[in-house]
Amino acid sequence: MAVDPSISTDTLDAAGSGPAFSPLYQQIKSLLLQSLQSGEWKSGAAIPSELDLAARYRVSQGTVRKAIDELAVENLLVRRQGKGTFVATHAEDHVQYRFLKLAPDAGDLSSEGPAQRTIIDCKRLRASAEVARGLALRAGDPVLQVSRVLAFGAVPTILEHLWLPAGPFKGLTAERLRSYDGPMYALFESEFGVRMVRAEEKIRAVVPDAEQAALLHVAPGTPLLSVERLAFTYKDTPMELRQGLYSTQNHHYRNALS
Amino acid sequence: MAVDPSISTDTLDAAGSGPAFSPLYQQIKSLLLQSLQSGEWKSGAAIPSELDLAARYRVSQGTVRKAIDELAVENLLVRRQGKGTFVATHAEDHVQYRFLKLAPDAGDLSSEGPAQRTIIDCKRLRASAEVARGLALRAGDPVLQVSRVLAFGAVPTILEHLWLPAGPFKGLTAERLRSYDGPMYALFESEFGVRMVRAEEKIRAVVPDAEQAALLHVAPGTPLLSVERLAFTYKDTPMELRQGLYSTQNHHYRNALS
DNA sequence: CAGTGGTCTAGACCACACT
C-alpha cells in the first residue's frame, strides 16, 4: 500500500537496458490508476482527499497534486474546489454525449433538445476479422452487435452499429438499452463497471447503401460521414468498436486543433 | 515591466461588478503572452530562463513554472530539458503539418513522403459575406485567396482554398508560395510574423462539382470530406479561413477523443 | 563545469462548499 520514498529515483536501473527512471508522482499516478481500474472508487464518487492520499503514500501533498493533475487533464478525474476530487463519469456530463462531436449548424446544442434514440437490435454473434482486430479478440469470438438510430428534433441523423466483447457485457439486451434513460456509456459504467476513458476516430466520406439511406431518410447518393470509433477503458484496453454514419445536412463534425 | 507581488490577490476588485480575481500565475501568463504577441521573442527562439523571468516579475520560480506550463499545454511554448523554453513554431514540426489530421489508411506517415504542393493561384479580391464573417472583417474588405492541391505519392488528395486578410499578408504571391519549401504556416511566421496558434474545424460530407472532381482526379459523385478551418493567432484573432476537400479513398481524418 | 528545466518537500495562506 505505502510507497517508500527512498526508492524514488532508482527502482529498475540495475538491468543494462533502459533508464527506466520514473518520478515519484508518476508512481503515485500509477497507484491511483490501479485503484480506479480495480473499482475501489466508483464512477462519480469522491476519492480520498489530497492530504489523505499524501499520508497513505508517504509523500507530500504537492506530489499527489501533480499526479491528480495529470489524471484530471486526461479526464479520468474531476476536481471540484471545496468539495473534493471525483471519478469522472459519462452519467453527469452536462453535454449529453462526451464523445459525440456532431453539432447543429445553427442554434446552440440545447436548442434541439436531447436526441431520440431508437435501438434497432442487439444481437450476439461471432467477431469478424475486422471487429476482432479492433477489439483485440480472435476472429469468431462472441461479440454483441448493437444497431441504433439517433434523431435530433425528429430528424434521423446518425445510424450506428457497435460491437462489444460478449464477456464484459454479459446480459446486455435491446430491452435494457431501450429502457435506460441516459448516455449508453453511463449504462456501461453502472451496469457493467466499464468506463470508456478515451477513443480514436477515423473519418471518411461515403455514400450509403439503400438500407442505410432508408434508415436515415436521405436520398440514395447523399454523401455521409463515416465515423469509425475505437473506445478504450483503462490500460488502453479496447472495449468498443463503433461504426457511425452521420448525416451532415444540418450538422457538422466539430473539432478543435491546438 | 515588473509586477508588484503585493497586488496579487486583489487588483480590480474595487468596481462593484464581478469578482475579477486572478491568480498571480495567470497574470504572469498574460505578460508572457504579451511578449509573444509583440514579437519580443521570435518563433523558434528561446525565451528567458525560469529564474530570469522569476526575477523580472518578482515572483518565485514555481509561479513562473505554472504560467509556462499552461502555455506549453496550449502549444505556444515548448520546453526542452537542459536547453530552455522555446517559442513554438510550425517550421520544425517533425510531422510536416501540425494542423493536418489526414493520415494514410496503410503504412505510417513517413511511408508516402512529403506532400507535393501545387499552387493554383493567389488572387487579391473582396471578402464575401461568409469570408468576412469568419475573419471578422467587413464584406468587401480586401483579402487574398490562395488555391492549391496537395498530392501524396503523386495522388492528388486535397484541394483547398484559403482566405487571408490582405493587410497582414501584404506582398504574398503565388511565386513566393511556390518557391517556399516548408509548411505554409512556417512561411507566415518568418515572412509576415503571423503565428497560427489554434484552429477550429467543421467537417461535412459533400460531392464535388465537375471542376473540383477534375482537380482531384476523382469520378463525379465521389463523396469527399469538406473541412472548413478557421485558424487563430494570439488573442483569438482569426487570421485564416480555409476550405478543404479531402479525398478519403486512401486516407482518413484521424481524431483522438478524451 | 555551469545553466537549464524537472522533481520533491514543508509550510503558509486563500477561495470555496457544506453544515
Next chain:
DNA sequence: GTGTGGTCTAGACCACTGC
C-alpha cells in the same frame, strides 16, 4: 467552523545539455 482544493513561496536536489 471545518475540510476541501488552489495558490505561492523558498530551498534542496536531480536530470539533461553543451561548453
